[in-house]
Amino acid sequence: MIAINNLTFEIGARALYDEANWHIKPGDKTGLIGANGTGKTTLLKLIVGDYKPTSGSISMAKDIKIGYLNQDLLSYVSDKSILHVAMEAFERQNQLHSEIERLLEKLEKDYSDDIILKLSDKQTEFEALDGYNIEYRAHEILAGLGFSDSDQKRTLSEFSGGWRMRVMLARILLQAPDILLLDEPTNHLDLPSIKWLESYLQAFEGAIVIVSHDRYFLDRVVDSIVESKRGKLIQYSGNYSFYLEEKALREEIQGNQYKNQQAKIKQEERLIERFRAKASKAKMVQSRIKALERMEKVDDVDDYNPTVNFRFKFSKQSGRHVVMLENVSKSYPGIPILERADAIIEKGDKIALIGANGKGKSTLLRIVAGADGDFTGKCETGHNVTQTFFAQHQLEALHLDNEILRELQAFAPKHSETELRSILGCFLFTGDDVFKKIRVLSGGEKSRVALAKALTADANFLVLDEPTNHLDIQSVNILIQALRQFEGTFILVSHDRYLLDNVANKIWFIEDRKIKEYPGTYQEYEAWQAKRPQKIDTQKAAEPPKPAKEEPLKKDDNKERQAKKLHKELEGIEQRITEKEHAIKEIEVAMAEERIYSDSQKLGEISRQYESLKKELRVVQEQWEKLASEIMMLEEG
CATH class of the missing domain: 1.20.5 (Single alpha-helices involved in coiled-coils or other helix-helix interfaces)
Structure with a gap:
């Protein structure tokens, strides 16, 4: 499919790749990993032709279709709806649709065998390409990535960078390429969307190459690992854990x-x-x-797993209650977030705040951190609590002309240079690296500096919003070690399940505009959540049981009533299907009549009605299938 042979790629005097080899076969699902700076993103750009090899070759099958998700797509702008942008993936179908429309307009004035033949050919090809279902497929993918029906009508320019990247991902998935090249696809996704993408990629029939720092995501999607190391590509069979x-x-x-x-x-x-x-x-x-x-020399083993040996200290211990939330209500225009919500953060809590984007996680985090005062109710900080707040905007607060070491010295003057060098070493800044200017650092390096600052603060309470963004697997492991050694209290928002599994002892989630707490690890929470009946937001959720006293879930008392209601809806949809099928047959009969096919204007009108009815029938049939599946699950469950 794609053959990389003796690839050498040089940047200045440095060879990023030195006679590297790798063959990607149809259906391969591969995780491309390696430390920062080893050329993972560069390799993807070499494959798609953005860069040219210094020597060696990258050859691929003729007419191979490549879908490439990269961070450069954030620069794409459009004033069209996100549904329209996603549907740009269907290039040939869109072209055929436009041609069919033009032919139908011509048919109103110029009825001829040539036009009828062309129209028939275009309609046949359009149907063969499943053209009547492309809007439904786009809608389905966008919904899986977290876009509501109303969101899909909004223009792309209205959304933030992270949400625009989701639209780009949707467009690439809809192209159904032979191979997907995905550079950090989970960076801008929340947990529900990551799980949806995992399921989608597991069923994807083409080949996949994924660059990701999310080891759980890799474990669930890939069946091989290729490590970029010392200019070579080293292959391993199996997922990340096997690697x-x-x-x-x-x-x-x-x-x-x-x-x-x-x-x-x-x-x-x-x-x-x-x-x-x-x-x-x-x-x-x-x-x-x-x-x-x-003698052919054997290299010593590189230590790519640095350990944190810095003691994170603070000058005073907090009281028992760190933060108390009482009757807190918060909303945006038309969007209620919290309503008379209560919660307590106690000394020693390691809380993971999780949930879908748009449910208020970052808002609640800002309220806890005192960065958002526009709410009703009380948010009180306890005795002797000193906090530091890490969010992605902290990267913008770094002083670009400072050297890395100077940045930390100015922020944490009580620490000696030796101590600061020690923590910078934990975050992979060693030797003369500490004298680099902030302005020359990559996004990941700036994130590591900002995290180092947060952890050197004289704070016994940490508030962390998506601390793993832009970090590689090594850096995530370092953060895990640091948080496990931290003796104070923290609350964090993250979509990295490996991080959550390893640092959290309580889970918070927002449900029915209340703050709910699960008193256990993330893995225990996931097991409990899988057993819960699915609820809509307006229903009052049951409080989560403690892991040690987990009780069996009650069956839905209204099961029979729900089944009757769904059966009634199904009958209504079946009636609509019958009506549309009858209408389509009537049109087919009419189109065969001489009075119709001899009148170009009438034929054009009836052809439009025919296409519209077929499209409506497909949509109703999809609704029937979905509802029938719900009834089956309800009756079997």
């Missing part, structure tokens, strides 16, 4: 080979040095020197 096991085994073998070879080299060097001055041994010495020069 970790296999890599550990390979590194153990490599480490032993390195030690054995080093011992042999030292032994040979001692022997050479011992007999170098003896003329009778000159031939033997030269032979061993040449043998050493020819």
Whole structure:
């Protein structure tokens, strides 16, 4: 499908890739991983032709269709609706639709066999390409990515960068390419949308290459891993968890080979040095020197898993109650977020605030942090609480002309240079890296600096909004270690499930405009949530049981009544299907009559009615299938 052979790509004097090889076969689902700066995004750009190799080749099958999601798509702007933008994926269908419309207009004035034949050909091709269903398919993909029906009518320019990226992802998925190249596809998604995308990609029949820092996402989607390391592409069968096991085994073998070879080299060097001055041994010495020069050296194992050895300290302990929320109400025009909500954050809580985008997570976080005062009710901070708030806008607050070390010294003057260098080392800034100017750093590097600042603050309460954005897997692991060592209290919003699993001891979620709490880990919350009956927002949700005393869920008392109601709706849809099928048959009969096909104007009008009815019939049939599935699930459950 795609063959990368002896690929070399140089940036200045540095070879990012040095005779790297990789063959992507049809149906492969691969995670492309590696430390920052190893060229993952560059490789995707080489595959699509944005960059040219210094040497080597990238060859691919003829007429291969590539869908490429990259962060550059954020610059795409349009005043058309997001549904229209997503449907731009159907290039040929849209072209045929326009041509059919033009032919129907011509038919009103110029009735001829040539036009009728062309119209018939276009309509046949349009139907073969499932043209009548493209709007439904676009709607379905956008809904899966979190867009409501009303959202889909809004223009692309109304949305923030993250939501625009979702539209670009929808458009790429609708293209049904032979291979998907996805560069950090989960960066702008919430948890429900990530789970939907996982299911979609699991069923996708083409090949997939994913660059992602979300190890759970990789585990659920890919069946192989390719690691970009030291200019080479190293392949592993299996998902990310298998890669970790296999890599550990390979590194153990490599480490032993390195030690054995080093011992042999030292032994040979001692022997050479011992007999170098003896003329009778000159031939033997030269032979061993040449043998050493020819020896293929085994590299030592790189330590790509730095550990956090910095003690995060604060000068005073907080009281028992860190934050108390009482009767808090918050809304935006037409959008209620919280209504007389109560909650308490206690000392030592490690809270993950989760849920779909638009449910008020960041709003609640700002209220807790004191960054949003436009609400009713009380939000009180407890005794001796000192807090720091990390959000993506903190990146903009970095002083661009400061060196990294100077940025931290100005923020945390009580820490010594040694301590600050230690924490910067934990965040992968070592040696002279600490003297880099902030302005030359990448987005991920700036995120690491901002996180380092947050964790050096003299604060016993951390408020963190999406701290893993722009971080690679290494950096996420570092953040996990730091938060697990932090002895204070924190609340965070994140869509990284591995992070949540490893740091949270309580889960908060907003339901029915109330703050609900699950007293356990994220994994326990997920298991509990899977057993809950599905609820709509207006229903009062049951309080989550404690993990140790989990009770069986009650069956829906109104099950029979709901089934009757759904059956009645199904009968109404069946009646509509019958009516539309009858109307279509009547039109087909009419189109065969001489009085119709001999009158171009009438034929044009009736052809439009015919196409419209067929489209309406497909939509109603889809509604019937969806409702029938709901009835089946209800009756079987």
